[in-house]
Amino acid sequence: MRVKVAVFWGCCILASQYAYEMSVREVLPKLGVELVDLREALCCGDPVRSVNDFAANYLSARVLALANLTGLPDLLVPCNRCHFTISEAKRAVERDKKVREKIVGMLKEEGLEYNPNIKVWHVIDLLHDCVGLKSVGKAVVKPLNGLKLASHVGCQIIRYSDLGRVDDAENPRKMDELIRATGAESVDYNEKLDCCGSHLMLSHPDTALSLAGGKVKAVQGLCVDGLVVSCPDCGLMFDSKQKEAGTTVGAKLNLPVLYLTQLLGLALNIEQEKLGLQLNQSPVDQLLSKVSA
Amino acid sequence: MGLTDLMSMAKPNLESREKILRKLRGRELINCFQCIKCTSGCTALKLLELKPHEIEKLVNFGFVDELAASDIIWTCVTCLKCVQRCPQKASPYHVIVALRNLAVEREANVPEAFMKAVSQILETGLAEAYQKVTTRKMEACDRESLKLPKIPAPKEGFQAVFLKALEER
Numbered sequence: 064m065r066v067k068v069a070v071f072w073g074c075c076i077l078a079s080q081y082a083y084e085m086s087v088r089e090v091l092p093k094l095g096v097e098l099v100d101l102r103e104a105l106c107c108g109d110p111v112r113s114v115n116d117f118a119a120n121y122l123s124a125r126v127l128a129l130a131n132l133t134g135l136p137d138l139l140v141p142c143n144r145c146h147f148t149i150s151e152a153k154r155a156v157e158r159d160k161k162v163r164e165k166i167v168g169m170l171k172e173e174g175l176e177y178n179p180n181i182k183v184w185h186v187i188d189l190l191h192d193c194v195g196l197k198s199v200g201k202a203v204v205k206p207l208n209g210l211k212l213a214s215h216v217g218c219q220i221i222r223y224s225d226l227g228r229v230d231d232a233e234n235p236r237k238m239d240e241l242i243r244a245t246g247a248e249s250v251d252y253n254e255k256l257d258c259c260g261s262h263l264m265l266s267h268p269d270t271a272l273s274l275a276g277g278k279v280k281a282v283q284g285l286c287v288d289g290l291v292v293s294c295p296d297c298g299l300m301f302d303s304k305q306k307e308a309g310t311t312v313g314a315k316l317n318l319p320v321l322y323l324t325q326l327l328g329l330a331l332n333i334e335q336e337k338l339g340l341q342l343n344q345s346p347v348d349q350l351l352s353k354v355s356a
Numbered sequence: 357m358g359l360t361d362l363m364s365m366a367k368p369n370l371e372s373r374e375k376i377l378r379k380l381r382g383r384e385l386i387n388c389f390q391c392i393k394c395t396s397g398c399t400a401l402k403l404l405e406l407k408p409h410e411i412e413k414l415v416n417f418g419f420v421d422e423l424a425a426s427d428i429i430w431t432c433v434t435c436l437k438c439v440q441r442c443p444q445k446a447s448p449y450h451v452i453v454a455l456r457n458l459a460v461e462r463e464a465n466v467p468e469a470f471m472k473a474v475s476q477i478l479e480t481g482l483a484e485a486y487q488k489v490t491t492r493k494m495e496a497c498d499r500e501s502l503k504l505p506k507i508p509a510p511k512e513g514f515q516a517v518f519l520k521a522l523e524e525r
């Protein structure tokens with residue numbers, strides 16, 4: 064199966080979480096998904112939501128209007144926060160005639176057109192529901208048997224269900240199934256639904272770090288080979304800031320953290336450099352040596 | 357001083373309450389029956405003492421001005437557990453967003469990072485600046501050295517329209 068989708072990266076991936084972008088760009092085409100970049104880089108509106116709800120909706124609608132320019136009906140949004148912000152905006156534009164008329168008018172000033180029919184995907188449901196577990200499994204050339212992993216699906220792609228989310232709110236399974244498709248094991252654990260805390264970096268950074276540190280500490284206690292994430296904010300908190308997070312909870316943290324697409328890339332036998340694995344700040348080497356052994 | 361103590365000295369303002377209800381566009385704040393399901397699962401409860409059920413109650417009673425001026429509304433982590441679990445669709449998270457928007461309108465205690473993000477978007481389209489990162493071996497990298505494509509900033513017309521959007525209430 065081959066599909067072509069537009070892709071919107073948001074801010075965090077484009078500005079610092081390069082490993083996620085590199086691994087998505089490498090892995091998805093190998094699984095039959097061709098990616099088309101939007102004309103411009105833009106914020107989805109997430110930090111604006113707290114300042115002005117309407118302006119946040121406008122930014123998200125502008126993202127959808129940029130996607131409309133590609134002529135493709137599907138938009139991949141690999142960031143959980145962007146995925147939620149755009150979904151909320153879609154709902155507001157659909158349900159509120161006044162908001163809709165204003166936003167459509169503002170986009171017109173720039174010659175852009177809002178298209179309500181663009182479907183928004185995340186990496187997880189695109190691979191699980193559209194590409195399919197079978198195809199993912201078939202593409203695996205280097206099974207990751209023997210790896211024991213914990214998954215962190217994040218908050219905003221599973222809540223709240225009324226909005227139409229990527230997986231079940233209280234018992235998400237798709238990410239675990241994708242991990243298992245590589246031959247690795249994915250364990251269940253008590254803290255699975257705990258939040259990474261990233262939003263608080265804007266107002267209470269110490270608390271944000273202790274939320275992240277607390278979760279990493281708990282996962283470390285499971286004696287797993289690593290923690291798998293699929294959102295740049297979670298990657299930032301658990302991987303890039305793991306050391307700092309450790310000091311806020313008084314623990315020495317050394318848990319390998321990697322993106323789901325990096326893990327899939329390993330199973331597809333893609334070179335580590337191409338997957339950005341040199342960029343992870345957590346000690347992924349211990350996991351990588353197990354994979355290449 | 358706790359939130360409840362603060363309110364014992366305040367007077368409800370029903371006009372401000374109306375404002376919040378209008379911002380919520382039909383989300384049923386009024387149906388909250390104080391079951392505390394939201395607070396029992398709230399990510400910000402333990403470390404920052406955010407109690408979403410109290411926010412609901414206080415807005416319903418009309419103590420909106422006090423809430424909009426308070427730091428407590430900036431402790432929500434946006435984990436959305438309260439929206440998911442509320443049996444009455446009273447959406448504490450959305451109430452908190454409405455209160456934050458009101459705080460901005462009133463130029464109350466808004467954490468600087470939010471306003472900075474807005475001006476960064478105005479300038480470049482993105483809320484964050486492109487960063488140099490290092491590998492585990494301490495080699496510096498950026499988009500170019502990693503062979504990631506350059507994606508252009510928004511076209512010129514964007515700024516004026518975004519400014520207009522920011523003036524909407």
Ligand code: SF4
Pocket residue numbers: 387388389390391392393394395408409412441442443444445446447448
């Ligand atoms: S907001 Fe919902 S969950 Fe929270 S106390 Fe009210 S009814 Fe219960």
Ligand code: SF4
Pocket residue numbers: 394397398399400401406408431432433434435436437438439448449452
């Ligand atoms: S969204 Fe905010 S108020 Fe609701 S449960 Fe999460 S942290 Fe608490």
